[in-house]
Amino acid sequence: MFFVNGAKELATDFPSRPPMETIHTVAWMKQVAAEARQNGQILGLVPTMGALHEGHLSLVRVAQQRCSPIVVSIFVNPKQFGPTEDFQKYPRTLDADRALLEKLGADYLFAPRADEMYPAGFRTAVVVEELGERLEGRSRPGHFRGVTTVVLKLLEVVQPRLAFFGRKDAQQVRIIPEIVVLPIVREVDGLALSSRNAYLNAGERAAATVLYRSLEAARREIAAGERDAAHLLQEVHRVIDSEPNLALDYAEIVDADTFEPVLSLRNTCYALIAARIGATRLIDNALIEPAGQSFEVTL
Numbered sequence: 001m002f003f004v005n006g007a008k009e010l011a012t013d014f015p016s017r018p019p020m021e022t023i024h025t026v027a028w029m030k031q032v033a034a035e036a037r038q039n040g041q042i043l044g045l046v047p048t049m050g051a052l053h054e055g056h057l058s059l060v061r062v063a064q065q066r067c068s069p070i071v072v073s074i075f076v077n078p079k080q081f082g083p084t085e086d087f088q089k090y091p092r093t094l095d096a097d098r099a100l101l102e103k104l105g106a107d108y109l110f111a112p113r114a115d116e117m118y119p120a121g122f123r124t125a126v127v128v129e130e131l132g133e134r135l136e137g138r139s140r141p142g143h144f145r146g147v148t149t150v151v152l153k154l155l156e157v158v159q160p161r162l163a164f165f166g167r168k169d170a171q172q173v174r175i176i177p178e179i180v181v182l183p184i185v186r187e188v189d190g191l192a193l194s195s196r197n198a199y200l201n202a203g204e205r206a207a208a209t210v211l212y213r214s215l216e217a218a219r220r221e222i223a224a225g226e227r228d229a230a231h232l233l234q235e236v237h238r239v240i241d242s243e244p245n246l247a248l249d250y251a252e253i254v255d256a257d258t259f260e261p262v263l264s265l266r267n268t269c270y271a272l273i274a275a276r277i278g279a280t281r282l283i284d285n286a287l288i289e290p291a292g293q294s295f296e297v298t299l
Contacts, residue, residue, distance in 0.1 A: 069107035080146030
């Protein structure tokens, strides 16, 4: 997806790109970004937490079609992890990530330290009430407070014309306004790409495909004419219950705007799943959109 700051523009006929520069300080990133804007360039931002996979790289490629220069940020944000979550063991692969981005032709890697983003005395936070308290917000108290705070800080530092995110974190992309969603990138067997997939052993990796398979089962029911949300969720649960190694957090069908549960399909909705495979928490979703007299389901 991309964040639009002002009119939507496309960048064409880019000059050849110099070697990628790695930036670790907010002050230097602000200076580089300011110079790009002063030169009339269309600055793009791809925010990540690193451990880059094809999903991240697909965002960079789309960004390169629309912007020059491109800033990719890598920052494992401590404020979006709860006290029992995986902040300490979250994969940190900066050297490998840098090599991938250099090969892809990104212009800048912004990899700040925590004390750069949250200096001593930092007390400001962004809170989205109600929407930020449902589903992921309910399961992970404080998560969206951390997400919205760091995204605002990154946007303030870089001030891009466009910022690119992925649709897998559906609730996150609804909470951050004025963005256009790009498709989820999946493995051949349907598993949504995630940095946390690296935690899975071989058996857990095979079990994790049940998230996709349950959403695919709902898609088939919708294609056959089913519109009742309770029936669709029953089908989702039937598939999920077939996998003994999965512990379900939630499975819901919600309005795409309010994220409130729906009784039947009428407007654009999401089918959302969050579950643990072993010690690893994964999320997935399907976008359900009206298409004439039917519905189109995007996995």
